[in-house]
Amino acid sequence: MEEVDHLADERSKAQFDVEAMKIVWLVHNNNSMSRNELLDLLRAILRFAKITERQQEASMLRFYVDEPAFTDLHWGMFIPAIKGQGTEQQQQKWLALAYKMQIIGCYAQTELGHGSNVQGLETTATFDPKYDEFIINSPTLTSSKWWPEGLVADIGMKFGNGAYNTMDNDVLRFDHVSIPRDQMLMRVSQVTRQQLYVRQTVVADVSCALSWAVCIATRYSAVQRQFGSQDGGLETQVIDYKTQQNRLFPLVNSAYDYSELPELFAVYVPACTYEGDNVVLLLQVARFLMKTVSQLGSGKQPVGTTAYMGRVKHLLQCCSDIQQAEDWLKPTAILEAFEARVARMFVACARNISKMPSQEEGFAELSSDLV
Incomplete structure (x- = not known):
């Protein structure tokens, strides 16, 4: 029996440019591209969007030269943290500024003396109920936040000549810095004025798992055949049944529109090793x-x-x-x-x-x- 590529046949029916979508997907997910490969992909995207040659050069120059230090943690951790852990009011206050890069964020956990040993961190956050503030303090040299990417200045040359020497990795110490209590991201946990700590459990990566599931179900439906044959020929592809389409297609749409898979990838893959091995x-x-x-x-x-x-x-x-x-x-x-x-x-x-x-x-x- 001749083998048929059912998935290729299904892709040919798409009403959007599959190749253009692949390019966008690659830009979001492939961090190992060379500069020339990245620029080639950017040119292809910009051509697809019908942007002029002058705009192309300006856009690529800004993307590659002006913002390399901020692309990773600002877009991959700072903004997702506000979206995932900020209240609606906090999101309204900070997201618009962050998208325009009028405020820039980074991730500063690792300390000079402790690496990823979260329990050993020395930086303290002491709540002051009188002024409704947290007092952030780094009491020792070893409590210095070391390696946060995207801050100003730089700790100096890093080992090797690869990616880390192209970005700023800084050192940060707090000297009794006062932070208003309402600056704490309070969607899933909060400290009340009465000094009570309240926490909710949120399964943040469920949407990612469900996205995988609906992708698997859709691909299987394109390959599996069942019923519908009246003359001994091939049975009907399960994907061609309208009831199956009604069940799967809205979920596929939701997965792409709401799950923000590239962002989830960037945010949750490192979660496997934040505190060391699982x-x-x-x-x-x-x-x-x-x-x-x-x-x-x-x-x-x-x-x-x-x-x-x-x-x-x-x-x-x-x-x-x-x-x-x-x-x-x-x-x-x-x-x-x-x-x-x-x-x-x-x-x-x-x-x-x-x-x-x-x-x-x-x-x-x-x-x-x-x-």
Whole structure:
């Protein structure tokens, strides 16, 4: 049977310029292009937009010469931070200025003495309720913010002659700087005038995952055939059923219009290593579980997602009452099986840690078990 490229056939039906879209996508996502490649792509985009030769040169010169230090963190982190974490009022106040680059932002977490060790950071933010301000202070040399890209001046030559020497990476220290409380981005967390800290949990990257899902579903629908054949020929492509189009196409549109995939890529890919390897997060959870285990004998009952640990004696002794396959359809049976397995794992781990000379040595030696 002759192989048919169904996706190519579907792309040929597009009512927009697919090649032009690829160019725009590449500019947003490919940070490894050479200067000439980038300029060639920019020329193609500007030609597509029917901009004159003089405007092309001016636009490219401004993009490549005037703004290289600000393109990455200003557009990739500062603006998305305001959009994702700022209240509506804060967005109205700052976004218009940021888009026009009348205010410029960067990201200053790393400290000279601490790298990505967030718990070891020394810069302090002390709330002053009298003046409704945060006092930001860098008390030591090692608390200096080191390497923030996009500030004025520069720390000097960096290792190698590559990309980092083409941008400014500065050093920053705060000397009891007063910042009004309402300058804190307060959409997902805030400090009240009464010194209460309030935080909401927001699953910010769900839209990205859903965008992947609808892309997969659309591609599969273009390849899969089902029903519709009356004379023994090929069955109908699933994508050609109007009901399938009604379900998928609005979602595809939403994914491109609202998910801002290039921006999500720039913002969330680094999230894998902001605080080091993700193993660090697993170890933090493990420490919390070990602390909860240590408090079981005190009469303090676990709450929330660890409430089941209050039944640890039962879970260590219980046996599943599953008798036949259909019993696994009971959510309570599955839940108890997981609870029993987890309880036995964390009790065994806690016992092994208790046999070590110190708790810290136990955590170091048994880190694989904790993960």
